Amino acid sequence: MKSHTITLTINGESHIVTVRSADTLLYIVRGRLGLTGAKPGCLNGDCGACTVNVDGWPMKSCLMLAVEAAGKEVTTIEGLKETPIQMAFVENFAFQCGYCTPGFIMNCHSLIEQHPDADDQTIKEWLESNICRCTGYIEIEKAVKSVLKRGAHLKAPME
């Protein structure tokens, strides 16, 4: 069983794909499915450029075997369409070269979904998982906070 035919659900679509046991999710998503939004950086779990969402949580796709993702809901940056966090990155100039951006956005997107009321400490803890070599992080923090604030405002007066 060095290779397996598995069903990967990515961005809501099912893909039947034959993978080696040793293939990472990152490798399959990019090389076999052509979804090149998740970026290879360190390939060692350190930089976060490869971050995708698995069942709603951020996951460094270089740290996950493709076979482990069978039966789970995977979302890559291609699966997000004009979400508030994407717009906020643009409005806040939260990137320069853009290489780290898909990973940051996927992590921020999960944070907003899991903790819409995240405090500063939680935001910092989550964002420390990604490295950006261009910006000073301030713009990224601003982008996340602008979305969290908007979310809190929308939710507040519900009866």
Place this chain on the structure above:
Amino acid sequence: MLPFDFDYYQPETLKEAVDLYQYLEQQGKQPMFFSGGTELITLGRIDLAYTEAVIDIKGIAECKVMRVSGNHLLLGSVLTLTKIEEANLFPLLTKTASQVADHTARGKITLGGNICARIFYREAVLPFLLADSQLLIAGPEGVKGVPINKIFAGELKLDKAEFLVQTATENRLIRAPYFSIKRRQQWETGYPLITVAALKMDEEVRVAVSGLCPFPFRSKEVEASLNNKGLSVETRVERALAVLPQPILDDVEGSADYRLFVLKNLFVDVLAALDGVRV
């Protein structure tokens, strides 16, 4: 992507996992139990780990439990550190585990994986050493419960075909006053220099340390010195430093002298937090 191929198995029962291991071992496949798998994936990529057969234990029910049973909290070995943090059933563990790697990586790193890892830094083991937890181990003879302080000496002493299923920790130790702190020398996500976890039980302070030696430890001698209330804080800490296990790490993250300097101050902080000493 790993540069070598391996077979991948997903057993559903403890017995199936142990039987598979024994069978694959006989076939010369150098089998490996796998839960989060981050160590195999990162070390395998640079040829520092190798296997021809991976046995993924994430599907085994006993390895996934997270509940209180009678006087004990049971935590399965395949729970991710993030899951444990979010549930926050063991506050000292929540605090100490949150010092492992980074938040996203902790969504992949599992409790059992961190306890059994090869790297020096294995912070998640510290709370269990302090709380005298029991470990449930599966192996060819079935399942047995062993006190962690009997089976963990620098590393978890498991025989071939054995693996960690659960930890069981007494509620009174889970509720004990605690203190946990990590010092890094470099930036905030750099490797930890030293992590100290402590708790207080029956008027005695217990301490466990990661990042000082090439292994995490709890030492009775260190605790006896720190708890010698007839002496000044400085003397208690000096005597504790004199009976530390060896060797002290001396690497790019921090020299041995620097680590000892940091530890000295952390011990004072522990006594201030848990023993009410004035500093």
